[in-house]
Amino acid sequence: MIPKLKKPIVFIPLMLVLFLGAFAFQVKNDKLFALAKNIDIFATLIRELDSYYVDEIDPDKLVTIGINAMLEELDPYTEYIPEEESADFRMLTTGEYAGIGALIGNRGGGNMILMPYTGFPAQTAGLRIADYILKVNSVDVAKKPTSEVSELLKGPANTPLTIKVLRDKDTLEFALIRKKITLKNVPFYGKLDDKTGYIKLADFTTNASTEVRNALVNLKSQGADRLILDLRDNPGGLLSEAVEIVNLFIPKGKEVVKTLGKLQNVNYTYKTSKTPVDKDIPLVVLINERSASAAEIVAGALQDYDRAVLVGRKSFGKGLVQTTIPLSYNSQVKVTTAKYYIPSGRCIQAIDYAKTRENGSVITVPDSLRKSFKTANGRIVRDGAGIEPDELVSEVSYAPISYTLVAGNHIFDFATQYFYKHKSISDPLTFSISDKDYEEFKKFLVGKEYDYTTYVEKSVQDLERYAEKEAYFGDIKAQLEAIKAKVNHSKEGDLDTYKAEVKKILSEEIVSRYYFQEGMIEAGLDQDPAVDLAKTYLFDLAKTTKTLTVARK
Template identity: 75%
Template sequence: MNKPLKKSLLIFLLGAIVLSGFFAFKTKNDKLFAIAKNIDIFATMVRELDSYYVDEIDPDELVTIGINAMLEELDPYTTYIPEEESADFRVMTTGEYGGVGALIGNRGEGNIIVMPYTGFPAQSAGLKIADELLKVDTVSVVDKPTSDVSSLLKGPANTEVFVQVKRGDDTLGFNLTRRKIVIKNVPFYGKVDDRTGYIKLSEFTTNASNEVRNALLDLKGQGIERLILDLRDNPGGLVNEAAEIVNLFIPKGKDIVKTIGKLENVNYTYKTTKTPVDKEIPLVVLINENSASASEIVAGALQDYDRAVLIGRKSFGKGLVQTTIPLSYNSQMKITTAKYYIPSGRCIQAIDYTKSRESGELTSVPDSLRKEFKTKNGRVVLDGAGIEPDEMVVQVKYAPISYSLVARSHIFNFATEYARSHKEIADPSTFSISDADYESFKKWLDGKEYDYKTYVEKSVEDLTKYAENETYFDEIQSQIEAIKAKVHHNKEQDLITYQDEIRKILSEEIVSRYYFQEGMIEASLNGDPAVKEALTFLSVPDKFQQTLTASRK
């Protein structure tokens, strides 16, 4: 190339670089100007509303509504946290707070103790499930919202609080000393048979991995040879805890999950950094549609390394990473900054919120556009829709009568009365109400409202509604009425037809009165279809290994 041409080319390239920098600078400046302009308009508008609007306004409330409306245009995980909600947010991420250690709720007849946590002040002092809260210190809480009652019960550790409750016909008072409450990530673990251990992981707050590690070591000390890790209904949490849990079963130096976003400082690869506790023990992980985020990282990574068989139903599909950013006046914003990618390279996010904003509807990745990836052993897995299990388990569908009995608190209230007249019961793994107890329950229901519509009745109602708009309705009306008469349910007969599922629900509720949350989980494992399927896989080594090595699409 001759010198004049080379010089001209160099001048052109330098000019192009300068111009691109100029346009990038201009574009950035235009965006900054647009932000500043609109913030100024917003602030001016609030000031003028406060001055001129005919009625008094609450600027805090108005601005908060504006902020939340703006964030709703993005995704459901980008949220504003005002100063007054910071404490609740801290509890969500750490699992720690100062209080008495009880879950409270409202069953339609006031605020009650729903579940006292084992070993904390409420349970140690003798507060029981279904105790109705009357006073906290000198404040009557009979008509207060549950959130207000919860705030009154919380406070710094080692401070005193007086609680007055109604139990049956008695009014009782309890002087409690608040403590630092640490909500367990592992509310229960144990053996489901002589050789199989079970760990229920319900959260991924601080210390989750240590709780799983300690449970695993304890179970190994009890001689287990295989393990079920239950992540069903676990909404996720801290990603570093998820990585540490995977590390319990995967060798050191392996990729667990990558976070990839717009800014370089959010791009990060989480790796296993420790020697695993057990990299050989046969492992089944249970997931369902409510297993999200960190749960999906654990399940997906173990699937990608062919380290565990996944059983249950497709997971939620939350592959978005949030970062908490401090704002002025002690407020915060939790903002989506990246996406999760597990070892095979697939992203677990199911909903495309950018396209959802454009269409106005939640938009999933179509099956035709989902990409194929491979596990360590070459099994085909897909992105774009959460984590799919290796073995599907159909969701249990309860009869309408069961829903009605639970929704109207009849199961809850009978369990409370049962506990008051029975000093003790068998352990959670074996307890089941007797035939005589079930007959007592049926008699107890006499005169109580628990009406409901069966699936068939609802279908006939829909049929009638649509048929009324047809010209031939008069011709078929008598036939529809005959169908209605035939399918009209008999509540007393349903108590017999569906007694197995009603007895199971009732037994679990009764167990909670004696063994609290831990016992309720243990009791629920009896007849659990996913646990049953897990035991089938674990008891047949060839089937277990074949699942981890066979190609699948």
């Protein structure tokens, strides 16, 4: 009886394996056939359009549009990079290009220098913010699109060019030599007081970790024994740089992030591999809704190890990893290949793109489905919606008049005029325009258009619009008109009501004329609610210890 029992026990699994293998082979074959069939249909369609369509078509443009439309169905991060855009893509990932080292843009009157970067050809040659670009070499660029002007300014390193600009009422010409430009990941670092260091990390391109390391070592040599690491508005970048930055603050051999995808070769656990620069320095990390990707890895890992207090607002929620794959004809495709998981085990991806494709609208992870995890000290953290700070800071709200003055370039233009009239100002952190200067600004605005609708006016307008649909509108029309008359704003009055706010914005813009990007960042730290809150933790280590050890709920 026993020999008879053994035969079917072996035979049934064998048949099952053969059946499943044949089924998998068939499924794979069906998928390959579907791919081949659709590629053939696409190629045939392009050929027939080129032959029969009533007007001439541009095959390159048409195919690129088709590819981009297809990739948009997947997620915003999977994208096609044609050969002609490879240089721009390389600049985004490395922060390097060859040119004059200046941000340019159009402020309504033509293309101008918006920010010359310190130490690069534009700044060292003497180009300044608000210089209107008239010519690049012999090419008249006064009315050309910004993108074309930008291309003319770029070129091989060590090649000469001349730029003619209009500054105030003077026409000036500058001779420059293009150089290899490496944009700084750390545009500013410094001490906020005798003991508090501050590092602004704006990006995660090549050498980001080296720049942070150098800034940290320098600050410590100057006596800083507590630190604010500012990751606000940082869109992320290279994962390897994020791992190295975390390693500056936590011991060797610790897991920072792991990636998990469909293919085995994208599954990897990244650990710290070096001795940290300082594993004990009190640390606060600032984040907001525009902190994404690598910035979230750094913030999340430091939170998971209870190494830093996080202050600010919930981060963006990008937990997806992209890999660049070369294609034919020097083109590339950046593909989402994995999700990343930080030390507690959580994935912080906020949008489910698979369900979004099925549903047609953006699908986020509902709170009821978010899972809980624990930090090293047992604090509760959750997945599915970015990194949540330990201490929330409300977003700074500006008055409508401030938005209008900025959007209308009135702040920008007055700062430029101020720069022409004043040779120097005090340091960025202490500078503020005087009341006399503010009165000059008010005179500067006379005759200029900066009308706007206040929040109250908008509410009354909405009320009136809804009331018009009701039968009793005629009965309350007089009352609505009376309310409108009372809330009708006075622009001159708002300039006094929001004087402190407008003065701060003006002062920061003026600082940029003298101290460029670094100065503008430093000036913005004054009266910054997140920075002020961060200091309370760094000045009260008992508060920090309590926050990092008491379980979050």
